Amino acid sequence: MKTFAARTLAPLLLLACALAAGAQTPPGGGGPRKAGVIELARGVVPVEVTLTGQATAVEDASVRPLVDGVITAILYEPGREVAAGAPLFAIDSQTYQASVAAAEANLRSAEAAVGPARAALQRYEKLVGTGVTAEALENARRTLAQAEAAVAVAEASLQTARIALDRTTIRSPVAGVPDVAQVSVGDLVTSGQSTALTTVTALDPIHVDLSEASARMLDLRARIESGAVKPGDRMAVRLMLENGQVFDGTGTLSSVSSRVSTSTGTVRVRFRFDNPHRVIIPGMFVRASVTLGTAEGYLIPQMAAQLQADGTIAIWLADAENRAQTLRVTPMGSTDTAWIVGQGLKDGDRLLVDSIDSLAAGTEIAPVAVTLSPEGVITDAAAPQAAPAPAAGN
Incomplete structure (x- = not known):
């Protein structure tokens, strides 16, 4: 029994001595600590x-139609860069072509009335006081002015018709990369609609x-x-x-x-x-x-x-x-x-x-x-x- 007790107590005494020695060792024991x-x-x-x-984006343009009509073609490939002015969509243009033809006819008619009115005024100016009254001369001047004004109106109408026809081809307002189209061929679109047809984004x-x-x-x-x-x-x-x-x-x-x-x-x-x-x-x-x-x-x-x-x-x-x-x-x-x-x-x-x-x-x-x-x-x-x-x- 004494031998067994000695064998049991010996390790405990060694552990106690080790702990006591550790308690007496100052922090950082074992010498200075290495540090860079x-x-x-x-x-x-x-x-x-x-x-x-x-x-x-520096430029990010939403593309919307400026005229009414049916989409007849999508003219671009999404994700492939396009230049400013490149065509993106086509709208049925038959009605707008007819409007241009009618405006051209009206312009020719208005221009045809200018020549006779100018000739009549020139005659009256030569005959004033010899059978042509001042009132008749003033009427001739008014007739020529109205004929010239009719020409100006017809020219403006023709320009408007041509602009509308040109807008049936919807072009990119900026150079950039167009997104996927939000419409399909056959869709009806209207001028100034809130939904954009696509967007074109400039990336560089x-x-x-x-x-x-x-x-x-x-x-x-x-x-x-x-x-x-x-x-x-x-x-x-x-x-x-x-x-x-x-x-x-x-x-x-x-x-x-x-x-x-x-x-x-x-x-x-x-x-x-x-x-x-x-x-x-x-x-x-x-x-x-x-x-x-x-x-x-x-x-x-x-x-x-x-x-x-x-x-x-x-x-x-x-x-x-x-x-x-x-x-x-x-x-x-x-x-x-x-x-x-x-x-x-x-x-x-x-x-x-x-x-x-x-x-x-x-x-x-x-x-x-x-x-x-x-x-x-x-x-x-x-x-x-x-x-x-x-x-x-x-």
Whole structure:
């Protein structure tokens, strides 16, 4: 029994000793914690904002008939681009052809009456005072004027008839891509009807409407006026599509709305993009990275910072004694992989870029010099090096 008790108590005594030893071991036991470190250096960095928005067509025309009649032909292929003025639909034109013929006959009749009226007036002007009274001369002048007016009316009627005949061929008002027809051959359509026959959408170029908070616009203006941000010659815009693909196209600022949305508190900023391959279509949601200018500051890799509820970011620095110290700073903007910080740091500060999730203030650090690629990938370095050149930021 004594042997059995000894065998049972021995493991428990060893476990108690181990726990006691662990309780006496200070945090970070086992030596300093290894952590990647980069030395910060102030430089010129791009100031970017990320905005969301939606694509909209530069031209989007609803096609409706301007005369009454029956559709006799659909003259286009949906989805295939057409030029401005290209025929899309044909309306039965027989009635309109007859109207043109009648208007031409009326014009010839009116023109035939002008010659005799002009000749009579010329005769009367020669014989006035010798058998032709002033009243007769005035009547001759009136007759000629009425004949000429009848010609003008007939010409206008003929022009109207020809316009109506021409409108029996419904043409595209803009260059673009027509949608599927909403009518079939044999359907009766009426002038100015509410239902469009089809729509024609111009896809190249295309507008992208982005939304920016009015408060942020005011903040940016204040920073530009104070000199903290220097605006560039033009805004550089990089567009990301719904699938994360970066759009290969050039965007230029088209307009800025003069109103703030009462529901969202945002201002609409419109950019115009070349879209030769029709990648962007109206209604598509997009995300844009807009470079507003440059500022002097530090690039803090996003992997080395924790965003706080008040808009600051928490970072970890290694002090002169290689101990971890936390610091909160306020970013002025960001790039794809880094925050931009203008104040609260100094050249030579050593930023911890990994192994920071479970750090405590005062933890002893064994710094390992690393570098960061423009994509934010950590690479070991033989000696401490500065952070990536800020000018290379996206």
